[in-house]
Amino acid sequence: MRQSDNKGHIQQLESILDSVPVAVLYCEPFLDHEKVTDFRYIWGNNMAHELLTLNPAQVQEMTMLRLYPALVTNGIFDRYVQVYQTGESQRFEREYPIGTQLRWVEVSVSKKYDGLLITALDITDSKHRQHILEQKGMLRRINQRLEGLRAIDQALLSPRSTDQSPLLMAMRHINAMVPCERLTVFWIDESKGIATAECRLAEGVLEANPGVSFSTHYLLDLAQPMGQATYFPVMRPDTAGIPPELGLYGRGFRSLVVLPLFLRQKCIGAFTLLSVVPNFFANEHLEIAQEVASQLAIVLSQQHLDEQINHYTEQLELRVAERTREITQLSAMQQAILEHAGQAILSTDIHGVIQTANQACEKLLGYTAEELIGRVSHIEFTSADDPIPLISYRQTESSGPASDFFQLALASQGYFYSECLAIDKTGNAIPILLATSILQDNEHNLIGYVGIATDISALKAARTNLAEKDQELKTFFEGALDMHCIIRSDGSIQKVNQAWEMTLGYSAEELVSVSLIDLVHPAEQASVARNLRDIIPHHPIRCQINQFRKKDGTYRVVEWNAVGVNKIIYASARDITERQEAMTQLQKLNQRLQLATQAVGQGIWEDDLANNRLFWDQRLWAIHGFEHEQPDWSLTKYMEIIHPDDLPSFLNNSHLRVEGNVISNVARIFRPDGVIRYVESKGLLIRDARGNPVQGLGVAWDVTERIEAEIALRESEQRFRQIAENVDEVFWIYSADPYQLLYVNPAYERIWGCSSQALYENPASFLDAVLAEDRPLAVAFLQRMQSGQEVEVQYRITGSQPGHRWVSVRSFIKWDDNGKPLRYIGIANDITSQKEKEIVLQQTLDRELELNKLKSQFVSTASHEFRTPLMTIQSSVDLIRWYINHPAATTHSSILSHLNIIQKEIQNFGDLLSDMLTIGKIDAGKTVFQPYWMDMLEVCRQVIATHFSQQGRTIQIRVFGTPGKVFADAKLIGHVLVNLLSNAVKFSIDGVKLFLTFQKSQVTIQVIDDGIGIPEADLPSLFQAFFRARNTTGIHGTGLGLVIARQFVELHRGSLTIESQEGQGTTARVILPNELST
Template identity: 25%
Template sequence: MQNECAAFDYVPLVVYRCIQRGIDRKFEFVTPYVYSLLNLTPEQLIHDSKVFFCRIHPEDRNMFLRGWENHTHLPATIRLEYRMLGEGNRVIWVQENSVMSQGSIENEIVCHGALIEIPDHQQIKEELQRWDRELQSLTDNLPDIIGRFDRKNRVMYLNRWWDSVEPFPPEKYLGKQLIELGVSQKVAGIFEKKIQSVCEKGISDSLEISHPTKQGLKNFEIRFCPEPTIGGQILTVLLICRDVTDVRMAELAFRESDEKFRQLAEVVDSVFWIWDVDLQQIVYVSPAYKRLWGGDPQKLMSNPFDWLTIVFQEDQSKVENLFLKRIDVKCLDIEYRIVTRHDELRWVHNRTFPVKDSLGRIHRVIGIAQDVTERKKWEEERLRGAKLESLGLLAGGLAHDFNNLLTAILGQLSLAKFTLDSSSPLFNRISEAEHASLRAQDIARQLLTFSKGGAPVKKTVLLQEIIKENVQLVLSGSNVRPIFTIADDLWPVTIDAGQICQVIHNLVINARQAMEEGGECTIQAHNVKGDMVERSDFGQMTLHDPEWIEIRFMDKGVGISNENLEKIFDPYFTTKSTGSGLGLATSYSIVRNHGGVLAVNSAVGEGSTFSLFLPATPLPEMAYEVPEKRVKMGQGKILIMDDEIQIRKVLGEMVETCGYSYQTAKDGEEALRDFCEAWEIGSPFSAVILDLTVPGGLGGKEVLSRLLTIDPQVKAIVVSGYSNDPVLANYQEYGFKGRVAKPFNLVDLSVVLHSVLE
């Protein structure tokens, strides 16, 4: 026995014999290895029955005591695992295996056993338990459905099911088939086929299904993964089921948004593009880049600055400099010109908008290049319009002053002419001077037409001499010869002669410029009926009046292209380097204000024909006005109001020459005062002549409105240097009985006075 015990001295375990009484363990024998394990000698354990219990970890002492209690049947085998405290309170896991038997004394328990250190076993056990807890927590909290199926399609594990977010207890699924869990026969069949396929092939597989839930129809993405054993057998299949409803809806929304963006990008006339800051290249450009600009998108993708070749040469350096320096830094807002594939120069407004990522870093730049050619044209037209308006105001003022001077000149000439016999040599000279002054009057009228336009001051006239005189005036000294074909029975027209003369000038100038090498300009004028016009080359026009006169201006010049024909009457449109683009536009406006039509036919290389249609005034309907050549005499007292002293003087002399007495007033207040005084003393004026415009005071229109409150039967004649003023054109609407446009001569004034008073 002693030799057998000596053999345990070399074995790495503690063998002992003891009597166990609660916390007392009286060792009778213990091997020396106890010192290596617990830093206690066998003698210490034999002499102190409590020292062993004191070395048990405090947390494990109750478990140790329970292990030795209530063993009614002896002998009994005890197997315990607990912690003990070694040297320096080092925790040591031990496994104790002991046999309990009845001792020689009653109630004495004798134990024979062994202690062995298990340094890794418990740690592995705890680690496995920890892994189990973490795995359980993971599967319980994952939004995905995790399941395990055996080869017979039985459920071995499920963390949750379709409609529940709570853990699924094993008693509800363990060993059941899918159809028992509420899955339709069709879906269950699909799952079972996938499980069998994965078991046989050992390769993961997936599918996507739509399945009804309490929250409605949802999309699920399901993966089937094989779980091979150590020997390579596949006994179970792992199922991972993920709700992808929101993902699919987002993908659908993205596709719809992308489709809308694509449709918008394809139809919009602006070029939309995206610049990637990291790649330093354009990653998208809309179809308008090719469709409208004529650029090559493929070249642009490989060379992000290929679009600069389309930029107008004068703008390239400025545009390139701005884009290279600032595109990745801040917003750009720049306008420049491009040359399209049709060699057309267009204005572009290019703006950029940086897009930042979650870190606030600019990672993309979105740009839009909009064609603003029409806006640029409008801005240029507005600028031109402002300049023309200023020039028009100047022209109007000049024309007004010019007409006042001409009135004084014509008045004095007509007075001098009235005192001479027609056989006098001076009579002819004065007549020539008077004729020259009347020509100057036409210039003043053109200035007024240019300055304001306005309603035409119409008279019924014959056009034969007007056409010839104005055509010859324009072509005088040029290498273009006029050829006239004018009907002798040309109907009269009711027109503003000055404005129609301006139209004739513009059309003849256009013909002369079209024939730089010289040639013939044919002018035809004849009467036409409305239905004849509709059957002519200009049948697209709608003419409401039954009788018209047509004047054609035909040249054999370079002609006008179809493209330019559509814009020939647009303001500022011109094909001439020095042209203003106003001549034909002004002519078109004048003719339209006369109720007429201006049309054109042309062919490149063959020449052009401009046709002017004016409503006729046939003789049976209205006799045209035959210019009066004699002074009309009369009697009465005339009140003259004009702010120019020269005009007051010459008007007074002219009125007096016609047999009337007169009184003058320099402004509206004085005229009202003189009129009231004469009215109160019972010697009223027979007529009043009122200048329409008085700077800084009451003009003729305002004075007349007050005179009518005093004498509703007052006979007033309006006089103005603005011969195309609406008041002059529609004088009767304002209460005037007659009108005289400056400049005028003695005969003109006498005729109006006579018609008003008689």
């Protein structure tokens, strides 16, 4: 019946397994000398047969390798063997050819009984769905990658579309695709052999020029093959090829990618990626880095080219500015010549339109310079019989052609020199001697003409009245302020006027007897001789400057013009020594001013208040953020860029409201790029005769860093005061020279109990609070500090609290650049609690030493106490052995006697061990303390009845007060009573008393005897382990009973005291705190 039931159950189980969608197989191994060679198919469900594509009859008694020989090559058979041998189950996924299809199967193998149970689940559909999801995820990542690369391309290829560096923008996009902790782009400086970081993205923060560099040989070693990334998946402290100066491992990084950046087959830099995770970078990350490397190299190179172009542009602007200054100086010199020359000087363009005219023209022609400029010079001949040209100045250009003779002379000779008639403003014809020359630019192109006219009206009048006019001419010649002379082309002087005599100190006769060349400075003689010989005879020279020697040997600077007529040279000169010196000084002053303002970063401004025009130099435009000069710049426009909050202060200190001539202002301005800068300006006002300001001159410079530093300093000082005034330590600062207190925080008054003001008035007043015996330490501290030592000292002060306080004082010294003390800084801490802890610690240490001493004594005494009974026992054993070997009539009683001795010593030895174990438990804190409300009187009676009723001794009990229950541990109290009563009985003959006194707050137990008592000298040592009074020799005892009793009493928060006199008895008193029960 049982077999049929089992068979039915098995059939039901097989039916259930046949219906599940999981293939189930069971097989047993073939063993050859305990080695598995194959597995035999035992049973499988329908799903297993379907997967095997065989019917049940075909697979019965088949082996696994016959069914699937590939199990050996694909390693599955080894897995089966391993499961069978180890008993550990395995699970894996494999793709199998089932029929004409490849199917994914999840296989589980486990050992059951003496075979393997194999289950297989077809997961082909889930694998297909997983593959589709992976493809979608891959497409999504590819799209994200393409979008990131497109954003990087836009950032790199459009660098000027934003103010931010294209490299920095690209780094952020790269980091979105490669989410590592740090990305850095390096530039190689071949001249220095250093690779320097151009930009970095560290933990999401972009940095330009972060200041990181390393030697290029590390990078160049990694640059082969070109463009390939070097990957360090797991960095170690000693990984080769990584620059140690970067300290990457010490900063927590564990994986590194280095990608050299090449441009035109040359390594110009590197792109690095860092992560704190080992093996962080996947192949996709490396591909992204390689894809952006070429763009990074191009933009990195372009960025450096832009920097070079900016540098060259700045140099060019400096050269242009220098050339502009030279032109300005030359223009000033030309203007000075025009203003001071005695001849009328006009310049025209190539069409004859007057461009400039000096003041002498006004005297000659009656026109002002402003009236002449813009008119057209017209030359014509009045008639064929009169060859003197007639020059007029008209509003518009004449329709008729100019004189051919005039044009021919200018074209052939480059100048025209002739007597002419000039029509003045009133229409009168003024005879002049005109010298006209052409003007050319640096490429010798004709740009205009210049004419020098000398009024020869007097000369013409002299023709009609020679004598009179000759005298007039002589008077004019001699009385002229300018130096006039007539010389030959060889330099010999024919005639000079008095101005020569007054200027050089020679007489006219002395001058006529020498050559003009001899009067010139030796270094300039050759040039002057060439002019006289070769140049002046052909065309005049003007504005020639040379040094002429005076009679006293000194030299004067002379500016002269000369023209040659009929081999005679007429020269007009003027002493410009003072003017030249002034100009030289002015030039030097201007150069020094320019250098000084450039050195300190200042710009120069000029405010034309009359015309509301504001003029700046290039430096000032740059300070305010303008790339170019702004047209029609004025103070009104300038005030538009001043911060509104600073405008009232600016106006109060401007020319509009100041009473003096000094202007000083500091104001915030808005630059065109939106940046706010602080600008400080200083200047002087120039006023007219009425006292009204007409002009302002001054300098201005950017003081943003200084103002921000001052603000930061004030904030730092505020924070310092907030910290210093709220800490518990005393903080003070003394100046070195003179020695005086600069600052002390409020903690001084709290700790010292003295006024801070008194310390400011007398820096040594803090010594008044120092204890007299510690004051020399404090004085020595000050002396050593002032000698340049950093000192630490501890001393006591009376302080603001009762009793003295301990303070620890330390000093620090701030030195100046010359190594001399500048400030003495000190900190004082109240260490009273620390000192008190040190005292407690010392006391604890002393107690520990005492305990160690007691322990040593305990070991020594315990060794003795153990050895004594053992020796007694050994001796008795030896005697008993002897008695046994020598039988006699008396040996039996002797053996019994020694056996009694052994029994007694064993009992004593047991008492000793019990006491020592009890002390050990007490020291280890393992004593069981279980108090409860107990009847103290009943406990005392039980102790007496149990331990002392057999000894034939009477113990008298007396009770005082009302007996009640006591909260105590009856076992421990019983041990205390046994010990005290045993001592009383042992050391007395009779008369032991036990007194119990019950009070409201305590219970007192007194054990009184009239025995031998205790010597007074031994009383302090009674509670030391193994101590016994000197009068107890011969009386058994361990010296541990009182020690144990006292410990048990103290567990009850009570006390045990002994009062005794030698020969008169002893009283042991136990006091236990208690609340009496009702």
